[in-house]
Amino acid sequence: MNDELRAAVTLHDVAREAGVSLATASRSLNGSTRKVAEEYRQRVLEAAARLNYTPNLSAQAVARGSTMTVALLVADISDPYFSSIAAGVAREADTEGLIVTIAMTERDSVRELELVRTMRGQRPRVMILASSRRTADPLAEALVAELKAFESNGGRVVLISTNELPFRTVLLANTEGAADLAISLVGIGYRRFAVITGSGELRTASDRLRGFRQGLESAGGTLADEDVVEAAFTRDGGYEGMTQLISRGIHDIDCVFAVNDVMAIGALSALRDAGFEPGVDIGVAGFDDISTARDVSPALTTVAIPLVELGRRALRKAIGAGEDNSLVPTSVVVRDSTPPRA
């Protein structure tokens, strides 16, 4: 084996090496259910191994008219919420022999649309969009058109989270989960709440806020309009939101709910930096149950979502297996950031 640059070994090479035709080589290596004599088959397999042959997936895709890839669109892969989902997608893809390509929207609708187009060029079997949906997105129509075009060419699209768009969706019980959380918090003694939410246009954020409000109403907690602040859907957003809340005065607030865990964790830090002791001076709760939620201190009360499972389920739903359209259940996890309050 020399080090010179040389073309990759092709099926043609394998066929020649094995002394059989191209067709036989193809059938032996990838082809449909065994229709080739065992002896030839062996010869081909050995030749392929000897030559260290790997089928050219692009060529297979062109010839077959379909690929083995699944395209995953996330807002930001370094966000634990998305990386956990990605892990689920990747694991499930692996069991199906699928390859996953990933792209980041950076929470930009324009980018998202462009990326969907690009991914469409890959002709993936399925496209999974985990990036956050927005209400009133002027580009939504174009996105739907793009996605529909993809589907009409035989592709499958699956959305994760909210059913804003007319596609298969792994539906998260955002509203219900937030309501449950509110009820639990009131149940352990909290009364006056504040909320750090994301942009009102973010469907996930507004659903959770709405659910939280509903839960509060039914359980008897209060949330004043001025105690709801909007911030970026990130750790820093949570930090800033909390800072804003503090500067407005939080003396009469029992507990603050950040609509996702990374924001809640940012809020925790903001509280501490401002001299408050979260969990003691004031309760803090989040949503998602990312893996670090239990490791921050105080451990974060939150609404657990099976994130990895979410990814698996999205892929399963795409390829047909698992046709359940049920909501993915969430469950409230009370930890030390909201100790029972007298």
Place this chain on the structure above:
Amino acid sequence: MNDELRAAVTLHDVAREAGVSLATASRSLNGSTRKVAEEYRQRVLEAAARLNYTPNLSAQAVARGSTMTVALLVADISDPYFSSIAAGVAREADTEGLIVTIAMTERDSVRELELVRTMRGQRPRVMILASSRRTADPLAEALVAELKAFESNGGRVVLISTNELPFRTVLLANTEGAADLAISLVGIGYRRFAVITGSGELRTASDRLRGFRQGLESAGGTLADEDVVEAAFTRDGGYEGMTQLISRGIHDIDCVFAVNDVMAIGALSALRDAGFEPGVDIGVAGFDDISTARDVSPALTTVAIPLVELGRRALRKAIGAGEDNSLVPTSVVVRDSTPPRA
């Protein structure tokens, strides 16, 4: 636009719609530097837009003999260390118009080897391995062979972390960083240390341990052999390692160094669960500076690595730009988990 299943629109369709030849259509849309009359060009572009044409990337790849994809191999994408690197790779890839495919080794050498073979089938332009290298890996030879074969076909491979293997590498100053950390810790008053490390076969783990030992020697700290425990390279591993340390007795230990942040965070939780107050009863330090390091409480002292930058640099190194072979610098960040000690 009806909803029936129909083949995707091809370049052929566009050409016909525009009333030009296939070649002209190709040149107008993707071809090399403009050599087509502006009028035709416009006609083609309009036709493409009208038909919502997206070039079939697989077909392009076959025809051109090269793809636009970069394959990324990580141990576990849900681990913040890897997801940050992945974000860097993805961002840099985006600026280059490259598509990234991702696969998880789950820290299994056998899987890793298989995955490299599979990825080779994609004929990616570059392959980036961020999954942890092991010393004395019996499969290392096969892996190198596979990677070399890939290179000899014109592919680029870049490793991240340690230069165990004969390929381009984004080298991390693991040893130096750990030594610096040790020196800093001794400098602020810590003397007797314990270490939670990964498998001795993990190059990253052993390098950091060795560096830490060196730093301690030069600065005058002590680390008894029995105070070094091995555990899984994960959050849970850190938790277990710390638990083990505690059961052996840590009364005379000042500070424990976990060789990465996720382990350190697990250690923090283990300490707390055992009734210790980290940062007060005992110092804790990690390595990596993952984003949650500053948000745990007490905030984690660690060795900062520019993780996202690592990913970007890996890709840049692969495609030629940025030929610097320098170590990626690390820097000690002292936080509240190791307050100055009288």
Place this chain on the structure above:
DNA sequence: CTGTTAGCGCATTCAC
């Protein structure tokens, strides 16, 4: 500058 033609690597029809 344009169109015709020949591949790219592979799967698959069709004869044998």
Place this chain on the structure above:
DNA sequence: GTGAATGCGCTAACAG
């Protein structure tokens, strides 16, 4: 059961 031939969608010579 096997091999020769055709075509997948596209690019890149090659002639005009």
